[in-house]
Amino acid sequence: MAKKNAFLLVGPALPSADRLQETLTGAQDLLTTAGLTTPDVNQADLDRSAIELLRTHKAEGLTRKDVEGSLARVVRRAEKRKAAVILGHPAYAGIDATQRSLLLDAMSGFRTHVVITAERGQPGLDDLIDAWATQVKPTRLHVVTFEAGDGLEAVLARAVEQAREAHEADLEKRIGKLKKKRAELKEQLEELRSA
Structure with a gap:
């Protein structure tokens, strides 16, 4: 069975990031246009997964046990979805x-697309792109830039457009494979008929 796509928004900047999951959950109509859904998690689940990866639990006043397994739980809930x-x-x-390797390994059940979201002209953006490019295929690395006044919904709309384009490319690739297979089967049928 083919892997589903997962679009991973990694920042470094995102307007109103503290309500990212709430906004995604409320944008089901927009997500559906790109064949997307969200895992059944809340913002606190995602916050704990980030704390676990960064190992900043002490700075957050938590113990390792408080966050251990958070990323795995988020991924399991994502895997239960039928769509990307x-x-x-x-x-x-x-x-x-x-830590990027750990994150991508956790997401190994998906074709993971990394979506870097950054304010236009943000310092260090090229370094961040280069860092992710060493671990993600070029066709699965996307950059969405935004202006200082843009809201979260506008940025997500751009990210969803990237996802829609990737979904279309996947479908075109599948159509190409099916056409090739059909041509092979037709050739075999002709060989049988002429024998």
Whole structure:
């Protein structure tokens, strides 16, 4: 069975990031246009997954036990969805190469697309793109930039457009494979008929 797409919003910037999951959940009509859904999680679940990855539980006044397994729970809930999923946390931009590997390994059941969201002209954006490019295929790395006054809904609309384009490309690829298979089967049928 083919893997589903997962679109991972990693920041570093996102307007009103503290209500990202709430906004995604409320934007089902928009998400449906790109064949997307959200996992059954809340913002606190995603916050704990970021704390677990960054290992900042002490700074947050938590114990390791409080956050252990948070990412795995988020991923399991995403895997239960029948459609492609979109999720993320702006703190994921601050993870190092080892932590990126852990995150991508956790998401190994998906074709993971990384969506970097940043304010136009944000310092360090090229370095962030380069860091993710070492671990994600170029066709699965997307950058969505926005202006200082843009709201979360506008940024998400751009990210969903990226997801829609990726979904269309996947469908075109599948159509190409099916056409090739059909041509092969027709050729085999002709060979049988002429024998």
